Amino acid sequence: MKIVVAVKQVPERDAAIRVGADGRWIEEEDLSYTINEPDAYALEEALQLKEKHGGEVVVVGAGPERVTSTLREALAKGADRAIHVEAVDLGERDTLGVAQVLADAIAAEAPDLVLTGLQSDDLGLGQTGVVMAELLGLPHATIIMQVEVTASGLRVKQELEDGWFQHVEMPLPALLTMQSGGNKLRYATLMGIKKAKAKELKTETAAAAAASPSARLERVYLPQRQKHTEMLTGSPAEVAAKLVQILKNDVRVL
Amino acid sequence: MSNGPAGGVLVVLEQHDGELHRLSAEALAAGRMLAAKVGGRVECALLRAPGQAVALTGVPGRVHAVEHPLLAAYTSDGYTAALEQLIRTLTPSHVVLPHTYQVRDYAPALATRFRQVLLSDVTAIHDTETGPVFVRQLLQGKLNADYRATGAGPCFVSVQAGSFLAEDAATDAAEVVAFAPVLEAAQIRTRAGERFREAAHTVDLGSAAVIVSVGRGIGEEANIPLVQELADALGAELAASRPICDSGWVPMERQVGSSGQTVAPKLYLAVGISGAIQHLVGMKGSKCVIAINKDEHAPIFEVADFGVVGDLFEMVPELTKAVRAAR
Ligand SMILES: Cc1cc2nc3c(=O)[nH]c(=O)nc-3n(C[C@H](O)[C@H](O)[C@H](O)COP(=O)(O)OP(=O)(O)OC[C@H]3O[C@@H](n4cnc5c(N)ncnc54)[C@H](O)[C@@H]3O)c2cc1C
Numbered sequence: 001m002k003i004v005v006a007v008k009q010v011p012e013r014d015a016a017i018r019v020g021a022d023g024r025w026i027e028e029e030d031l032s033y034t035i036n037e038p039d040a041y042a043l044e045e046a047l048q049l050k051e052k053h054g055g056e057v058v059v060v061g062a063g064p065e066r067v068t069s070t071l072r073e074a075l076a077k078g079a080d081r082a083i084h085v086e087a088v089d090l091g092e093r094d095t096l097g098v099a100q101v102l103a104d105a106i107a108a109e110a111p112d113l114v115l116t117g118l119q120s121d122d123l124g125l126g127q128t129g130v131v132m133a134e135l136l137g138l139p140h141a142t143i144i145m146q147v148e149v150t151a152s153g154l155r156v157k158q159e160l161e162d163g164w165f166q167h168v169e170m171p172l173p174a175l176l177t178m179q180s181g182g183n184k185l186r187y188a189t190l191m192g193i194k195k196a197k198a199k200e201l202k203t204e205t206a207a208a209a210a211a212s213p214s215a216r217l218e219r220v221y222l223p224q225r226q227k228h229t230e231m232l233t234g235s236p237a238e239v240a241a242k243l244v245q246i247l248k249n250d251v252r253v254l
Numbered sequence: 255m256s257n258g259p260a261g262g263v264l265v266v267l268e269q270h271d272g273e274l275h276r277l278s279a280e281a282l283a284a285g286r287m288l289a290a291k292v293g294g295r296v297e298c299a300l301l302r303a304p305g306q307a308v309a310l311t312g313v314p315g316r317v318h319a320v321e322h323p324l325l326a327a328y329t330s331d332g333y334t335a336a337l338e339q340l341i342r343t344l345t346p347s348h349v350v351l352p353h354t355y356q357v358r359d360y361a362p363a364l365a366t367r368f369r370q371v372l373l374s375d376v377t378a379i380h381d382t383e384t385g386p387v388f389v390r391q392l393l394q395g396k397l398n399a400d401y402r403a404t405g406a407g408p409c410f411v412s413v414q415a416g417s418f419l420a421e422d423a424a425t426d427a428a429e430v431v432a433f434a435p436v437l438e439a440a441q442i443r444t445r446a447g448e449r450f451r452e453a454a455h456t457v458d459l460g461s462a463a464v465i466v467s468v469g470r471g472i473g474e475e476a477n478i479p480l481v482q483e484l485a486d487a488l489g490a491e492l493a494a495s496r497p498i499c500d501s502g503w504v505p506m507e508r509q510v511g512s513s514g515q516t517v518a519p520k521l522y523l524a525v526g527i528s529g530a531i532q533h534l535v536g537m538k539g540s541k542c543v544i545a546i547n548k549d550e551h552a553p554i555f556e557v558a559d560f561g562v563v564g565d566l567f568e569m570v571p572e573l574t575k576a577v578r579a580a581r
Pocket residue numbers: 013014118119143394468469470471472494495496497498509510511512513514515525526527528529530531532533536546547548549552564565566567
């Protein structure tokens with residue numbers, strides 16, 4: 001089974017975020033980057049499917065040069081090949097534009113299964129996977145926890161709202177958007193890191209962006225606080241004393 | 255065949271087993287607000303099997319009931335094809351949907367059929383001289399962003415839970431007009447089984463009076479006892495954000511949020527939790543929220559009554575000590 005996993009590189013969660021000078025995106029200078037969390041689970045699922053059924057796992061990521069470090073990490077964890085779709089102007093493209101360059105790279109691979117994360121930690125659009133499925137003409141299912149290969153295709157466990165789940169069946173090829181938590185993530189071993197150096201990481205240049213995107217990000221800014229939060233300051237001991245007073249007098253739980 | 259006016263706002267209501275999803279009313283509120291800005295009337299759409307009863311209390315005006323036997327159960331393929339046909343017939347300028355799991359599943363494909371993108375999980379709509387601006391959160395709520403639709407339309411918008419307040423129920427009954435899409439069984443490529451839940455919850459956080467909840471700021475599993483001790487000192491239940499449960503550091507049944515439990519204790523003490531929307535929807539009904547987080551911009555402070563900007567590894571042991579002393 002040939003599986004393509006779309007992995008996005010996103011800022012580290014703990015990164016201090018500053019709005020860029022033009023007010024249209026964040027300052028990228030001193031940010032550190034990592035793999036988008038649900039994509040790490042998508043990769044893990046792909047690696048486990050390969051271990052069970054054989055085949056190949058190819059990772060694909062679109063973005064500037066720095067994206068290759070995340071693709072290398074995926075290779076170190078066990079992916080067989082990587083495709084870097086190089087584009088420095090992803091921010092100028094809408095979701096459809098980003099999905100299109102990824103879909104072009106994926107179509108050329110003609111995989112049996114495409115896995116994406118359900119949502120990116122930075123843009124949080126929650127739709128690139130579904131848009132790709134539509135562009136590639138594949139059946140899809142979203143927010144998937146587990147994947148099982150059957151005689152007629154796939155049987156997947158889908159998370160629903162309020163703690164419900166259901167199984168969904170579909171033929172292959174197909175696309176799934178993966179939720180976090182379905183598996184335990186593996187770490188890259190030293191051996192894996194060494195092996196990754198010899199693996200193929202191919203760079204393709206993304207096709208030029210469409211003339212007119214259908215949505216434009218105009219401005220980013222810190223949210224205005226709507227609620228008045230009383231901030232407690234002082235040494236940890238002082239703050240603890242204040243909190244105890246609040247627990248006694250205001251909240252009345254002590 | 256119904257002939258709606260060109261333009262206007264079409265709100266897609268979501269129903270499960272004949273009951274409207276609770277966010278349908280919020281999508282309707284957003285749709286009405288948007289129509290006030292962009293002009294045109296507001297109409298609703300609803301997908302169902304022919305003859306299926308759906309309670310439409312509180313829904314005013316015209317409802318296009320998109321009816322077909324293949325819509326008896328939700329499928330992305332069925333919903334996408336059916337709504338595409340309705341939208342091509344009505345030609346609304348905007349289509350507003352609730353940002354539910356179901357909408358996440360089909361709306362991006364639906365927008366793609368029109369070569370548009372979905373403006374997803376919108377929290378506010380502002381008026382400008384050059385048209386509406388849609389506000390979305392970035393980086394899990396750390397930043398806001400203004401988006402503008404620049405395509406030929408229709409403009410697809412899904413709205414975040416809790417962002418647009420549902421209005422008082424209208425008293426007039428809806429005028430329901432049927433719309434019959436052309437669908438074939440072969441178009442539908444996925445098949446869903448029965449819904450099920452995992453093993454019954456043995457802890458009912460919903461009735462806990464005090465909850466200490468821990469997030470990824472705790473760093474590693476070995477540090478969990480730190481918050482457990484605070485919870486014990488307070489006589490509280492321990493809860494956690496999703497990544498903590500995903501890692502197996504705290505049992506899944508203690509997860510709070512949209513895919514976990516919804517809680518409303520007297521006190522919710524959030525330790526090292528950033529406050530992503532999927533977490534907030536599960537706990538913002540708490541009477542008092544206290545948050546400890548080292549990042550002063552963490553979105554959790556948006557819903558906190560009292561906040562402490564600081565290192566939980568210094569703060570939590572001090573607090574445990576002070577609580578024990580006060581007992
Ligand atoms: C469909 C869907 C459903 C989801 N359902 C849920 C759900 O039910 N429940 C849920 O919780 N999430 C859910 N999520 C995930 C959610 O989006 C967030 O990713 C998650 O809530 C983040 O958890 P966190 O706050 O613990 O981690 P992070 O966002 O990583 O935040 C950690 C916080 O700890 C702080 N911190 C770090 N170190 C320290 C320190 N030493 N002292 C003090 N503070 C520190 C940081 O400043 C940061 O704010 C869902 C996501 C999706 C897409």
